[in-house]
Amino acid sequence: MVTPGGARPKLSRELIVTKARAIADASGLDALTLRELAHALGTGQASLYRHIADRRELLGLLVDDVALEFPTADPGLAPRERLLKVWLDLHAFLSAHEWVAKVIAEGEYISRNAAPFAQRQLDSLTGAGLGTEDAMRAYRTLYNLLLGFLLNKHPMGHHLEAVPPSTEDEEFRWAVSRFLDCLLPGEPPQGQ
Amino acid sequence: MVTPGGARPKLSRELIVTKARAIADASGLDALTLRELAHALGTGQASLYRHIADRRELLGLLVDDVALEFPTADPGLAPRERLLKVWLDLHAFLSAHEWVAKVIAEGEYISRNAAPFAQRQLDSLTGAGLGTEDAMRAYRTLYNLLLGFLLNKHPMGHHLEAVPPSTEDEEFRWAVSRFLDCLLPGEPPQGQ
DNA sequence: ACCTGAACACCGTTCAAGT
C-alpha cells in the first residue's frame, strides 16, 4: 500500500530495482538515468549509492530480476517440441523487454538467476540424446542465436530483401527449427 | 606524407573516419569521444561537425568503412566449405574489431558497403541448392548467430561449464558447421 | 549515524565570436 501524502516507504535495493525496471520497460535503457530513477523514487541521486555500487551493478541486478521470469518447459511435450517452445517463449519474452539484450551485450554480467534456466535446457538437450559437450555447445548456440536476433534489427544488406516480409518471430522460429532438426538424433521432423 | 611541424592536412571525412577507427581499434568504443578524436586530429570539437552530422553518423561511417574489408569466398571450394570458411573468416575479422558488433547492436545502421558481401553469401547459398527464401533466412540466421557470438562474452549460466574449455572460435565453428550440415541438401558431411 | 544538495569531471552538441 502506497502511503499517499505522508512518509515514503524506506528506500531499498528491491524498490530501486522495481522502479528501474518500470522505467526501462516504459522508456528504454537510455531513459534510465540515475537522476530520473532518483526523481521517480522521490529521493536524491546520492541516496541510490547507499544501496547500489554503481550503474553497472544496477543493470546487473535488473537482468537478474528479469531472469526469474524466464519460461519453463512443458514436460508433456516431446524433446524437440519442448525445446522449440521454450526458446520461442524466451524470444517473445525478451522481445517485450528489449533493454535486456542490450545490457547483456554491453556488459559482462553473470546472471545467477539464469542458471536454473540454463540447467533445464541442458537437461532437455541431453534428454534428447546429446552428449554433455554437445548439449553445452547447443545451448550456447541457441542462446547466441537468440541474442543476435534480439539485437540485430536491421540485418546488414537488408535492402536486398525482395522476399515476402517475414516477421522476426517467424525467422527466429525457422532458425531454431532448422538447428534442432539437424542437432537431435533420430526422430525426423515428419512435417508439421 | 605528414607535414611534421607546419600546416596540417585539411580536415576531411576520410581523415576523421581513419583516425576514429584507429582510436576504436586501439582503445575501444568508449574511448572514442569527439573530444579525443578532435584532439588526436589537432583540431577543435566543433570543427568535426562541419564534416559529420553527429556521433551516430560517425559510427555508421566507421561500420561502412570496415565493411569494405569483409572477406570474399574462395571460388575453388565446394559450397559447404566455401560458406564455412567465409563465415569463420568474418568471425575472426570482427573479433579483432570488437567495437563493430557493439555499434551494430546499439544503432540501427544500414551498411551500404556490406551489401556485396550479403549478395555473395546469398549466391553461395542458392548455388548450394537453397531456394531464394531459404537462402535469405539462412543468411540472416548466420549473420545473427555471428553477432550473438561476438557480443556475448559471458553466456548466461556460464558458471555451469564443467566441460573442457573450448574457445569461442571453436564454438562458432561448431555452430556454423552444424547449421550448414542440416541446411544444405544432399552432400553429407562425410567426416573431416 | 545516516542521508543528500551541490559540486565535480566528464559527455555530445551548439553558438557567438573570431579570422
Add this chain to the structure above:
DNA sequence: ACCTGAACACCGTTCAAGT
C-alpha cells in the same frame, strides 16, 4: 565565408555539509 573556443545541457559519481 569558414573555423572554433567557450558555453550549454546533460551524464555518473563524490563529498562536505546537514539532520
